[in-house]
Amino acid sequence: DGGITQSPKYLFRKEGQNVTLSCEQNLNHDAMYWYRQDPGQGLRLIYYSQIVNDFQKGDIAEGYSVSREKKESFPLTVTSAQKNPTAFYLCASSGGTVTGELFFGEGSRLTVL
């Protein structure tokens, strides 16, 4: 079945460590996105990529990095520079720009100990 796979679902990290969250899609979508979700808030855009080997900062990119070497994959690294990394991270993809509909993965919950 087509969809978006995020891993791991739960991740614990010590302060000062970088961690990488995986996002893979088999929908043949060009655009991919990373969002951060905190309790009681809507989703906030971290990074997005409209095409392979290109990506743009979203609203809260500081402390995060991404790569887009393959169409199917858009991993997110949460670096030690991110001051408050504990959150729920959602990856999404979009097949076009006309309607803006996004397809979401199941999310990764990162907890910093």
Place this chain on the structure above:
Amino acid sequence: AQSVTQLDSHVSVSEGTPVLLRCNYSSSYSPSLFWYVQHPNKGLQLLLKYTSAATLVKGINGFEAEFKKSETSFHLTKPSAHMSDAAEYFCVVSRLSGGYNKLIFGAGTRLAVHP
């Protein structure tokens, strides 16, 4: 600038009674509007979308929403709540910006359904 306001952070209904989740938007352009649903610890699923066609939009699981330009509203309704409807609901406005579809999410409304 685009923005979206969900007027209730929590809504509680009894099973079998109507559901109303309220959303107001602000947009300088003709917007695309969406409602997404999120069950605990899951990703978001599209319920329905408005893209300047019919103002009354029908979605999955019996939900519908009406686009009212004069009131800048896009409220989500369902005639009869089911226990499985308990989830968080997000109203979203979208516009094209530099070839990219920018989505603005509301803060969410948590729907509780009681037996």
